[in-house]
Amino acid sequence: AQSVSQHNHHVILSEAASLELGCNYSYGGTVNLFWYVQYPGQHLQLLLKYFSGDPLVKGIKGFEAEFIKSKFSFNLRKPSVQWSDTAEYFCAVTYPYNTDKLIFGTGTRLQVFP
């Protein structure tokens, strides 16, 4: 079945800590991968996306993600988080056999304390 897994449901960090949020998908072929962020009271917006090429993708606000095909993963990272990174983060994927649909994970709520 088409799915995206985000195993970290709630992450709590102090400012300056490093962040890694997990994302796993369930297909061995080519996929397109996205990370979206929802800041409190705001719209979802795109952080970064991967279609092909360099598996290390850089996005806005210092975020990056690495596509590791052998692990079916697309983890989101940031070396040093800030209080303003407090938000909910969603991984999403489109599969080549169903490009009409963007499938979201269940989301990870990140809280950063000063």
Next chain:
Amino acid sequence: EAQVTQNPRYLITVTGKKLTVTCSQNMNHEYMSWYRQDPGLGLRQIYYSMNVEVTDKGDVPEGYKVSRKEKRNFPLILESPSPNQTSLYFCASSLADRPSTDTQYFGPGTRLTVL
């Protein structure tokens, strides 16, 4: 300003009273979609449209209807709302006719409570 707008932003209604949530985009986007967001379940797609007069079911279409008579508008209709449709609803659009290679632009959300 390029944007996706939704109305109303908040709505409290009673079981069985038909309602419509409007969605409009001013970016000439082809693809439009409705999602509902529930705690622990993430975003689940309700319906989507790749073009005018073309709509299709997402993962949770039961109890909902949509129409795409004009490119810019994609209303979500609940003919007979029930309490299990209490949720946060998002409309989204993208320039391409499918989301596989394109950024989705989201509206601000509509928080619906069905009593």
